[in-house]
Amino acid sequence: MAKIVVEVMLKPEILDPQGNAVASALARLGFSVAKSVRQGKRFEIEVEGEPTASQIAQVEKAAEVLLSNPVIETYVVRVEK
Amino acid sequence: MSLDTVAAAQSSPDTKQPFAELGLKPDEYARIKEILGRRPTSSELAMYSVMWSEHCSYKSSKVHLKQFSEKAPKSAALLVGIGENAGVVDVGQGYAVTFKIESHNHPSFIEPYQGAATGIGGIVRDILTMGARPIAVMDPLRFGPADAPDTRRVLPGIVAGIGGYGNCLGLPNIGGEVVFDQTYAGNPLVNALCVGVMKHSDIKLAKAAGAGNLVVLFGAKTGGDGIGGVSVLASETFDSSRSTKRPSVQVGDPFVEKLLIECSLEIFAEDLVVGIQDLGGAGLSCATSELASGGSGGMKVALDRVPLRDPSLSPEEILMSESQERMCAIVEPHKLPRFLEICKKWDVTVTAIGEVTDGNRLEITWNGELIVNVPPRTVAHEGPVYNRPMAQPAYIDKVNSQKVKLSIPHTATEIKEAVLKLAAAPNLADKSWVTSQYDKYVQGNTIQSHPEDSGMVRIDETTHLGVAISTDANANWSYLNPYQGAKLALAEAARNIATAGARPLAVTNCLNFGSPEDPGVMWQFAETVRGLADGCLAMGLPVTGGNVSFYNQTGTVSILPTPVIGVLGVIQDVRTRTPMSFDTAGLDLFLLGQTYEDLSGSEWAFLHGERTGQAPTADLAREMRLIELLLAGHAAKIFHAAHDLSQGGLSAGLTEMVLRYSVGAIIALENVGVALLSESPGRVVVAIDPKKATNLRELATTHSIKVEKIGTTGGDSLTINDCVIDLDELRHAHISTFPRLFG
Numbered sequence: 001m002a003k004i005v006v007e008v009m010l011k012p013e014i015l016d017p018q019g020n021a022v023a024s025a026l027a028r029l030g031f032s033v034a035k036s037v038r039q040g041k042r043f044e045i046e047v048e049g050e051p052t053a054s055q056i057a058q059v060e061k062a063a064e065v066l067l068s069n070p071v072i073e074t075y076v077v078r079v080e081k
Numbered sequence: 082m083s084l085d086t087v088a089a090a091q092s093s094p095d096t097k098q099p100f101a102e103l104g105l106k107p108d109e110y111a112r113i114k115e116i117l118g119r120r121p122t123s124s125e126l127a128m129y130s131v132m133w134s135e136h137c138s139y140k141s142s143k144v145h146l147k148q149f150s151e152k153a154p155k156s157a158a159l160l161v162g163i164g165e166n167a168g169v170v171d172v173g174q175g176y177a178v179t180f181k182i183e184s185h186n187h188p189s190f191i192e193p194y195q196g197a198a199t200g201i202g203g204i205v206r207d208i209l210t211m212g213a214r215p216i217a218v219m220d221p222l223r224f225g226p227a228d229a230p231d232t233r234r235v236l237p238g239i240v241a242g243i244g245g246y247g248n249c250l251g252l253p254n255i256g257g258e259v260v261f262d263q264t265y266a267g268n269p270l271v272n273a274l275c276v277g278v279m280k281h282s283d284i285k286l287a288k289a290a291g292a293g294n295l296v297v298l299f300g301a302k303t304g305g306d307g308i309g310g311v312s313v314l315a316s317e318t319f320d321s322s323r324s325t326k327r328p329s330v331q332v333g334d335p336f337v338e339k340l341l342i343e344c345s346l347e348i349f350a351e352d353l354v355v356g357i358q359d360l361g362g363a364g365l366s367c368a369t370s371e372l373a374s375g376g377s378g379g380m381k382v383a384l385d386r387v388p389l390r391d392p393s394l395s396p397e398e399i400l401m402s403e404s405q406e407r408m409c410a411i412v413e414p415h416k417l418p419r420f421l422e423i424c425k426k427w428d429v430t431v432t433a434i435g436e437v438t439d440g441n442r443l444e445i446t447w448n449g450e451l452i453v454n455v456p457p458r459t460v461a462h463e464g465p466v467y468n469r470p471m472a473q474p475a476y477i478d479k480v481n482s483q484k485v486k487l488s489i490p491h492t493a494t495e496i497k498e499a500v501l502k503l504a505a506a507p508n509l510a511d512k513s514w515v516t517s518q519y520d521k522y523v524q525g526n527t528i529q530s531h532p533e534d535s536g537m538v539r540i541d542e543t544t545h546l547g548v549a550i551s552t553d554a555n556a557n558w559s560y561l562n563p564y565q566g567a568k569l570a571l572a573e574a575a576r577n578i579a580t581a582g583a584r585p586l587a588v589t590n591c592l593n594f595g596s597p598e599d600p601g602v603m604w605q606f607a608e609t610v611r612g613l614a615d616g617c618l619a620m621g622l623p624v625t626g627g628n629v630s631f632y633n634q635t636g637t638v639s640i641l642p643t644p645v646i647g648v649l650g651v652i653q654d655v656r657t658r659t660p661m662s663f664d665t666a667g668l669d670l671f672l673l674g675q676t677y678e679d680l681s682g683s684e685w686a687f688l689h690g691e692r693t694g695q696a697p698t699a700d701l702a703r704e705m706r707l708i709e710l711l712l713a714g715h716a717a718k719i720f721h722a723a724h725d726l727s728q729g730g731l732s733a734g735l736t737e738m739v740l741r742y743s744v745g746a747i748i749a750l751e752n753v754g755v756a757l758l759s760e761s762p763g764r765v766v767v768a769i770d771p772k773k774a775t776n777l778r779e780l781a782t783t784h785s786i787k788v789e790k791i792g793t794t795g796g797d798s799l800t801i802n803d804c805v806i807d808l809d810e811l812r813h814a815h816i817s818t819f820p821r822l823f824g
Contacts, residue, residue, distance in 0.1 A: 015304055021336075
């Protein structure tokens with residue numbers, strides 16, 4: 001079964017308090033790897049069979065009006081097997 | 082783009098600059114050139130453009146606002162007046178209180194959650210900057226029609242933002258307003274009030290005195306938040322074609338703000354700062370120029386030292402950034418090590434970015450190159466001042482001459498229908514859906530909040546000294562008569578303090594209007610300020626500060642003139658406060674004050690789509706006698722309850738009272754329709770033990786206030802003459818509106 005995946009991230013110029021908190025927690029726990037952390041959301045939308053162009057278009061629309069806040073967030077939509 | 086330095090500006094005087102895009106008029110740009118004797122650098126242009134915007138410079142309102150000083154009543158209570166971040170009032174026992182309202186209207190329409198959240202953050206920092214510990218917030222809100230689709234986007238977002246940020250800070254939200262009207266559809270009003278408490282000796286001011294002292298920036302790092310937000314979002318009307326102007330929204334981080342509060346209070350307690358200023362609208366441009374103007378005028382800042390969240394920011398953007406949770410302090414060099422230690426303890430980023438100098442110029446460098454060299458007063462205080470043309474709008478004579486024509490209920494069925502209709506009307510319905518999202522009791526000092534007449538918090542846990550605050554506006558009356566509207570809102574807010582037994586002490590205001598470039602709006606504004614200043618003088622209440630928000634309009638339609646008036650009062654022992662309702666049967670209900678046929682601008686008229694006729698005339702002498710009567714009755718402990726009557730008149734007042742503790746009432750009224758629906762100002766319903774009736778009548782005589790018995794408490798219904806409304810039915814009407822609309 002295929003999934004249409006929507007990933008939502010805060011726009012790069014927008015402050016991300018959660019990401020900052022994760023970054024400082026990483027450092028505190030000895031994971032010195034992170035220069036910075038941005039945290040986002042991932043939605044997996046299952047469809048019957050192979051997603052059609054119109055289904056993907058519907059998800060694109062949903063991503064704009066419901067799943068993301070286009071004023072402060074960006075999203076990408078893609079199909080995963 | 083290469084760095085535009087002062088040297089470059091001198092050598093290339095003819096470079097074209099985008100002053101118009103930054104919101105400056107040609108003559109304002111010419112004046113900047115005249116002040117500097119050359120063209121401004123791009124950084125200077127950025128500073129002047131944000132600081133000379135309507136939002137920061139008050140250029141259209143200044144000529145009117147000076148009445149608040151000119152007509153100021155003598156008040157021994159006022160410790161710090163208008164002009165500082167917030168006024169400070171003496172409340173006795175060595176305590177001082179500071180309070181202020183600000184608007185965050187335009188950002189809250191674009192991004193409701195963050196707009197409202199950062200509105201709370203900003204006003205809390207204003208209070209903190211005075212040296213006070215913030216102790217409570219309130220939120221007067223206005224939205225488009227309750228059933229409009231966009232209200233369903235805007236209202237829940239704004240309420241969640243206020244709750245999210247305020248609750249995280251651990252500040253109780255003790256009241257406010259939620260009002261709906263078509264004119265707010267594309268321009269909701271989000272006003273935020275904060276109150277803080279301190280000892281007299283702790284007052285801090287925004288000034289940078291003493292050459293050699295350090296300019297220290299502390300709090301969050303600077304990012305691209307709301308760049309140009311002040312001038313673009315708050316000063317110009319919405320126009321989608323402008324969206325290319327980086328409409329970057331500020332995002333708040335309440336946890337950083339909480340750390341900043343605790344860190345600042347510890348710094349204050351150890352007396353480590355000479356002056357302090359928060360970074361709000363116009364960010365560093367505002368903080369550096371205001372601090373420098375507040376002192377001798379000289380300051381040097383190395384802008385490249387500002388810690389950045391986004392390293393790609395240009396100096397112009399750093400100067401304009403509205404990143405939240407930042408403060409700027411002036412610190413003596415020998416106190417810096419301790420200052421840094423405290424910041425480290427609270428995990429607050431801190432950097433010395435400059436120093437106070439002997440001169441009178443604000444000089445800002447970027448990697449050693451001079452990019453700003455200006456007299457700071459010309460940026461902060463000597464901006465343009467406009468005496469804008471004003472004219473009474475044509476609608477005034479038209480609506481004032483029309484009699485309001487409404488159906489008045491007479492029969493029991495009609496009365497029941499009217500009472501239920503008002504109980505369920507969005508403007509009068511139960512607001513628990515909103516207020517239950519706010520933490521009302523955190524800190525454990527909240528004595529009363531929604532749905533009481535005012536919010537009240539204890540400030541001393543041994544003596545039980547407390548303060549009460551109420552915010553009020555009646556935009557319908559202000560529309561019909563802005564002069565009277567302002568006085569009436571002031572009187573209502575003061576009355577809402579006095580019903581609880583607190584003595585009104587000081588006034589703050591948030592004046593929300595349309596475009597000042599419209600002579601009709603300017604007239605509404607001028608009349609409002611005149612009314613408020615006259616009212617404050619008459620009532621002996623000083624204005625301690627406030628905020629003006631212009632350009633509130635959608636397309637060409639201005640909002641109703643909406644002056645939100647906040648009154649603060651003091652109560653010696655909060656345990657004695659009078660609640661707004663009764664919890665026992667067998668009490669007598671009395672109406673204090675005179676009821677006239679005041680249906681113009683009433684909620685009943687609003688529900689019938691009518692906004693005509695004349696606003697009532699405020700009788701402030703009578704309002705003051707009523708307040709004295711309430712305070713005398715409170716002192717004599719004769720009131721079980723006292724509730725102010727305002728929007729929705731006696732009908733709404735009784736509904737709120739009987740539902741508060743589910744104790745009904747039996748009411749007898751003459752001319753019942755008008756008695757229930759009229760909104761005559763200066764009226765209060767009190768519940769007293771029948772044995773105290775004589776005391777009440779004596780007090781009423783002494784204070785020349787009309788008093789009449791209207792009924793008794795008890796039972797499971799609100800009975801008005803022959804009309805019986807079951808409390809369950811009334812409650813259902815009252816509480817189901819908000820869940821139905823927004824649930």
